[in-house]
Amino acid sequence: MALGRTLAVGLVGLSGHVVEVEAHLAASLPAFTLVGLPDAALAESRDRVRAAVSSSGLAWPNRRVTVNLSPASLPKSGTGFDLGVAVAILAGAEIIDPVRTAGVVHLGELGLDGRLRPVRGILPAVAAAVAAGLPRVVVPAGNAEEAALVPGAEVRGAACLAEVAGWYGADVAIPDEVPVVLVEPVAERPQEQSLDLADVVGQVEARGCLEVAAAGGHHLLMVGPPGTGKTMLAARLPGLLPDLSEQEAVEVTAVHSVAGAFDPGGGLLRRPPFEDPHHTATPASVVGGGSGMPRPGSASRAHRGVLFLDEAPEFSTAVLQTLRQPLEHGELVLHRANGTARYPARFQLVLAANPCPCGRAVGKGLDCSCRVEQRRRYFGKLSGPLLDRVDLQVELGPARADAVAGESSATVAARVRAARDAQAARLAGTPWRTNAEVPGGWLRERLGADRSLMSGLDRAVDRGTLSLRGVDRVLRVAWTLADLAGRDAPNPSDVGHALALRTRGQGA
Known part of the structure; x- marks a missing residue:
């Protein structure tokens, strides 16, 4: 009986979870079982891993192989576990050093010829590994540039499984493989x-609304x-x-x-x-x-x-x-x-x-x-x-x-930046970054005891033209107007202007 271990990362949304990949090799009839709630793509890794190991010139262990992805209660999806499964099996068969593989995170999809193919989500996966205190990460060469963007990560990019096995002491010839790139088209960034x-x-009014929207993060x-x-x-x-x-x-x-x-x-x-x-x-x-x-x-x-x-x-x-x-x-x-x-x-x-x-x-x-x-x-x-x-x-x-024509984007962006700086100073120590995120109660507390600022909004609520949610949103816009004007707090004019901006056709 032999046991090999390594690590991988499973993504659920943007949340990465470190997964321990265990390979148990027993002296029994040859078989390959994969457990730990794999999805269909991951369950098919059995065939990909077996073919990749053989194509890389490595001996497939003629034993009963059981691979467990722990924690077993966490659903696993995708092909990014292929490399971890292969490394764990080779470590269990002592084809590679099992001690050196135990604390390293392996991510990547295997081709039938042993090449490593890039996978999606490398950046959040590597970030989760580093956050868990596991900075050593092996990824496909096509993902190495992206993985290196994570601060503190010690990234090694490999073009094929034979290259990874060679790092861990396997006696194998390493071919000169051209790294595989993502086949999915990536949209160009807009200029x-x-x-x-x-x-x-x-469109003076619309331009003004656009500036207010940018300054406060409003819809x-x-x-x-x-x-x-x-x-x-x-x-x-x-x-x-x-x-x-x-x-x-x-x-x-x-x-x-x-x-x-x-x-x-x-x-x-x-x-x-x-x-x-x-x-x-x-x-x-x-x-x-x-x-x-x-x-x-x-x-x-x-x-x-x-x-x-x-x-x-x-x-x-x-x-x-x-x-x-x-x-x-x-x-x-x-x-x-x-x-x-x-x-x-x-x-x-x-x-x-x-x-x-x-x-x-x-x-x-x-x-x-x-x-x-x-x-x-x-x-x-x-x-x-x-x-x-x-x-x-x-x-x-x-x-x-x-x-x-009106002002340029650079001129308006400078005023937006100043308004955002004022918001950052006011919201320091809170979980919010822009006026559009701040709860109305927090804003009302900073208006003081003077209810004159709220009188127009109270009348709009009584008439049914404004909901209580709408009151909070009007106040958020009023604070943004004050930030654009360089004031510490909104005045009655800001509140009236914000109320007008709330309803089409009443002017801005």
Whole structure:
């Protein structure tokens, strides 16, 4: 009887769990059993590992092999355990040194020819290993650059199983293998520098709302006929946002790594992401899903950035309603039969819509051919509970021929940065980073005993035009307006302005 051990990491959402891989070799009829709640892809590793070991010129032990992935109660998924399983078996057969493999984390998929193939989610997996006090990690050469982004990790990249076995003392010829790269296409990062706010002509109110949204992290709804600049404005919002902090960059990069949409060549993602799914997108593509353990969708890939829904009323009701959870809590909890995955989703939601299905309902709507019930059904897709979570709503009209370009993105971004700095100083020592995240009770306490600031909001609640949630959101916008103006606290004008920004058509 012989026993070999090594380590791997299992991902559940973005949470990494260190898994001990144990291989027990008994003198009995040859067999290969894998236990520890593996999914279908992991259960198939038996055939991949056996073929990879033989193809690498290593002797397969002619014994009964039982591999256990501990803790056995944790569901395991994916092909990233292949290398750990192979190393544990070789250690149990004493083909490699079992002492040296015990404290090393091995991650990677094996090809039938013994080559190591990259896998998704390497960054959060390596980060979990380092956090558990296990800095020594072996990964496929195609993942080495990404794994090296984790501070404190001692990463070794290998092109094939024979190379790994050679490190641990196996007598094997190491071929000159070309590292395998990810076969999944990785989207190119947008060139934000080319999207300047000065390109938008006119639309002073909308530009002001965009600045307030960027300064406080608020959600925004823009309503206007086609061609008024709604999409242009939304695409330029990331350019107004400050760079991500180190912690935020790791969070965002980890999500994109699990989604398979990260190119490690440029290092950690330092700029806020921008996601704009098409209106035909399914709920699974927006909030996450898939067979087995769900993968992150557009909402999670937009974490710490912008999620833009163009032609928002054209999205299915199921998609729009599933956004209510991340808007309120900043994360998505996806329940599946194989387990529950949590993905961060603290994004800024930007909605764009036409005033009616035909889009020509401007002013008195004399050119509009839509019936009343069509307009009602069109905007009925944007339910009250969803719109109640949108802080800023603005109507855009056609730009005038003599309208001039406004300030550049750099100029507006400087004011946004100053407002964010004021928020950071005020919110130091709290779990919140922007005004949009702060509970209303905390903000009301800092208004003092003077109830005059709240009188207009109290009247709006009594009239039924504003919910109690809406009061909190108006206060958040008022604090953002004060930060942009350089004031320590909002005044009555800020509260009135924030209340006007809350409802379309009342001015900004």
